[in-house]
Amino acid sequence: MARPMQVSRYWRHFREKYRLIGGKCENGHVFFPHRGVCPVCGSKNVEEYEFSGRGKVLTWTIVRNPPSGFEYYKPYPLALVQLEEGPVVLAQLTDVDPEEIHEGMEVEVVTRKVREFEEDGIILYAYKFRPVLK
Amino acid sequence: MRKAVIIGAGMTPVGEHWKLSLRDLAVEALLKAMEDAGVDKVDSLYVGNMVSGPFVEQENLGALIADWAGLGNIPAVKIEAACASGGAAVQEGVKAVLSGLEDVVAVVGVEKMTDAWPSDATRYLAYAADAEWELFHGASFVALNALIMRHYMKTYGYTEEDLALFAVNAHANGAKNPYAMFKRPIKVETVLKSPYIADPLKLFDASPVCDGAAAVIITTPEKAEELGVPKEKWVEVAGMARAIDTINLANREDLLTLKAAKIAAEKAYKMAGVEPKDIDFFEVHDAFTVMAALSLEALGVAKKGEGAKLAREGQIAIDADYPIQTMGGLKARGHPVGATGVYQTLEAVLQLRGEAPNQVPDAEVGLTQNIGGTGSNITVSIFRRV
Numbered sequence: 001m002a003r004p005m006q007v008s009r010y011w012r013h014f015r016e017k018y019r020l021i022g023g024k025c026e027n028g029h030v031f032f033p034h035r036g037v038c039p040v041c042g043s044k045n046v047e048e049y050e051f052s053g054r055g056k057v058l059t060w061t062i063v064r065n066p067p068s069g070f071e072y073y074k075p076y077p078l079a080l081v082q083l084e085e086g087p088v089v090l091a092q093l094t095d096v097d098p099e100e101i102h103e104g105m106e107v108e109v110v111t112r113k114v115r116e117f118e119e120d121g122i123i124l125y126a127y128k129f130r131p132v133l134k
Numbered sequence: 135m136r137k138a139v140i141i142g143a144g145m146t147p148v149g150e151h152w153k154l155s156l157r158d159l160a161v162e163a164l165l166k167a168m169e170d171a172g173v174d175k176v177d178s179l180y181v182g183n184m185v186s187g188p189f190v191e192q193e194n195l196g197a198l199i200a201d202w203a204g205l206g207n208i209p210a211v212k213i214e215a216a217c218a219s220g221g222a223a224v225q226e227g228v229k230a231v232l233s234g235l236e237d238v239v240a241v242v243g244v245e246k247m248t249d250a251w252p253s254d255a256t257r258y259l260a261y262a263a264d265a266e267w268e269l270f271h272g273a274s275f276v277a278l279n280a281l282i283m284r285h286y287m288k289t290y291g292y293t294e295e296d297l298a299l300f301a302v303n304a305h306a307n308g309a310k311n312p313y314a315m316f317k318r319p320i321k322v323e324t325v326l327k328s329p330y331i332a333d334p335l336k337l338f339d340a341s342p343v344c345d346g347a348a349a350v351i352i353t354t355p356e357k358a359e360e361l362g363v364p365k366e367k368w369v370e371v372a373g374m375a376r377a378i379d380t381i382n383l384a385n386r387e388d389l390l391t392l393k394a395a396k397i398a399a400e401k402a403y404k405m406a407g408v409e410p411k412d413i414d415f416f417e418v419h420d421a422f423t424v425m426a427a428l429s430l431e432a433l434g435v436a437k438k439g440e441g442a443k444l445a446r447e448g449q450i451a452i453d454a455d456y457p458i459q460t461m462g463g464l465k466a467r468g469h470p471v472g473a474t475g476v477y478q479t480l481e482a483v484l485q486l487r488g489e490a491p492n493q494v495p496d497a498e499v500g501l502t503q504n505i506g507g508t509g510s511n512i513t514v515s516i517f518r519r520v
Contacts, residue, residue, distance in 0.1 A: 059281045078271065080389070
């Protein structure tokens with residue numbers, strides 16, 4: 001897999017990917033990721049909105065034939081998580097036994113390594129979700 | 135308003151074409167279609183293709199294919215709408231004819247996928263998803279469809295066995311298509327015993343990585359007559375539309391509604407003046423078994439949540455009420471992504487001419503539905519025997 005030349009391509013989303021920052025429009029619609037136009041009402045008056053990071057697993061899978069660049073991590077669980085504020089986020093699940101994953105499982109956001117490139121390449125970090133710690 | 139008819143069709147078998155390149159496949163299908171129509175020149179060329187850049191380091195397919203097919207200095211472009219590129223290219227070709235700007239248009243869909251390593255192919259196919267918010271996290275296309283499949287089964291109480299019936303039907307039909315990649319019938323057990331590639335989605339729930347090209351020639355009835363194309367060969371493009379939905383699956387209003395298909399289908403039915411019950415066969419986009427079920431619901435053939443029931447009740451076979459995937463569908467014919475919509479079109483043409491190897495008796499109206507992304511870009515077209 002070719003080395004990513006554009007570090008900028010990844011740091012553009014540091015805030016969203018490290019802190020789960022999405023958007024909130026003037027009419028109160030919240031969404032993730034952040035965008036300049038509200039996907040619900042079309043308002044262009046949008047502010048940043050930081051999500052609590054708590055949510056529930058809506059549906060999930062175990063990736064066994066990953067896209068190139070992710071072979072090292074296989075198999076890994078991937079899920080759609082419905083945040084407590086409403087929006088749904090796609091992310092990997094972490095710190096969990098695949099047998100334990102179920103729909104409705106309560107999860108919370110953590111920052112984890114998602115992928116690294118060659119020896120001298122960059123390392124990508126972002127949100128993943130783990131079962132809520134008691 | 136002008137009308138558009140398809141007067142020629144040609145294809146290569148779908149498979150692993152180690153000896154043929156992208157241009158070889160496209161030119162072969164294109165020349166066959168032109169020969170079928172009896173034309174030796176066209177006004178323009180539209181190429182349906184999804185990811186030739188990453189797969190074979192070749193873009194500018196309009197120039198490449200028109201040049202190598204000897205079409206002269208005509209206008210030629212590539213049309214890209216993920217896996218719906220073929221369907222979109224056909225519709226762009228029809229629009230060019232309907233607009234009156236062009237009289238005889240060639241459309242070729244082509245994809246050459248087997249030159250890439252499997253994990254790279256998995257990556258390139260995921261380019262149809264949202265790169266920053268899906269692929270970034272290691273989501274493959276199969277994985278995204280697996281998320282939908284699990285949710286569908288959970289919500290409506292279906293089993294893996296229920297969805298396997300779509301694959302069984304596709305293979306039963308593909309077995310009779312000499313151009314299909316898999317010409318062998320399978321049993322439900324075959325699907326259930328195949329390995330998980332993204333649970334609960336198994337190898338036999340998914341269409342294969344493959345190569346292929348298909349082409350059609352589009353013109354007006356007046357021009358077809360002038361060219362001396364016998365009427366038995368004409369197939370009218372009676373209705374067509376397309377729509378998009380959110381590119382990112384997580385942003386969907388409802389994971390289990392192919393909203394883009396629903397919108398496109400309603401428009402296409404209206405344009406053709408038909409209802410779902412008037413359609414004699416459906417070529418739906420069964421890249422994954424669950425997508426066949428969701429498509430039947432979006433097209434108004436089944437109620438929401440009841441798509442898989444049609445398979446269980448035996449209503450999707452050639453001799454049943456709603457035959458689907460008459461020549462194997464994406465699952466058995468094969469899914470050379472950007473070519474698929476053109477294969478579907480061509481198969482509809484063969485059915486309506488009465489030339490299909492797996493003929494639907496007295497077929498008069500057929501529908502093709504081509505999905506790009508996880509339902510983010512969808513085309514629906516309706517064809518009628520003239």
